Amino acid sequence: MSIFDIFTKNARKMRIVRNGNQSLRSISMPVGAITDDVKALAQRMTVTMKENDVPGVGLAAPQVGVNLRLIVVDTRPDGKSSRKKPPTSPGEMMLNPLMPVALVNPEIISSSKETECACEGCLSLPGVEGEVTRPKKVLLKAQLISGEQVMLECDGLLARCLQHEIDHLNGILFIDRASEEDRQVAKPIMDEMANEEARLAGK
Ligand SMILES: [Zn+2]
Numbered sequence: 001m002s003i004f005d006i007f008t009k010n011a012r013k014m015r016i017v018r019n020g021n022q023s024l025r026s027i028s029m030p031v032g033a034i035t036d037d038v039k040a041l042a043q044r045m046t047v048t049m050k051e052n053d054v055p056g057v058g059l060a061a062p063q064v065g066v067n068l069r070l071i072v073v074d075t076r077p078d079g080k081s082s083r084k085k086p087p088t089s090p091g092e093m094m095l096n097p098l099m100p101v102a103l104v105n106p107e108i109i110s111s112s113k114e115t116e117c118a119c120e121g122c123l124s125l126p127g128v129e130g131e132v133t134r135p136k137k138v139l140l141k142a143q144l145i146s147g148e149q150v151m152l153e154c155d156g157l158l159a160r161c162l163q164h165e166i167d168h169l170n171g172i173l174f175i176d177r178a179s180e181e182d183r184q185v186a187k188p189i190m191d192e193m194a195n196e197e198a199r200l201a202g203k
Pocket residue numbers: 121122123124164168
């Protein structure tokens with residue numbers, strides 16, 4: 001059972017910041033000790049991810065305006081993907097039963113040469129999509145919220161999600177990695193979001 005099952009009822013949703021917000025373009029700081037505040041933030045991020053109009057499979061702290069190296073992930077296969085073969089990478093085997101799971105100071109230690117292209121979206125860029133080529137497998141190093149250190153090879157949607165979320169910790173958005181064509185299509189939507197974020201910041 002996930003620790004979030006206990007706390008979720010009381011945790012409050014946070015505002016997801018959008019393109020143009022400075023926290024999305026900042027390098028996030030490592031988490032020091034895993035304090036109650038860090039745990040509470042992870043819980044609130046989980047609620048925010050799950051209760052979004054379109055629930056996300058991952059959320060990074062900068063997306064709620066906090067520049068800390070903390071992400072939450074829930075890439076468990078849904079009913080729709082039940083025909084696909086079950087996940088077999090050590091990362092999926094260990095983390096899927098813990099999901100939604102928070103990862104503290106997550107790092108990609110190494111990546112496969114083999115790449116895969118897939119369509120991505122982002123809770124901070126609603127309405128924007130783009131094809132992104134990424135390494136198919138990654139070796140993840142991170143701490144669980146319990147403090148346990150893990151080093152796991154991850155494949156599938158989990159590998160892609162980890163790369164997307166860790167990019168957020170480094171101020172990178174998926175659209176930066178998309179084709180020129182996808183970026184052109186996204187530009188008016190990106191600009192509109194940036195205007196709205198500037199308006200909110202000016203209040
Ligand atoms: Zn994102």
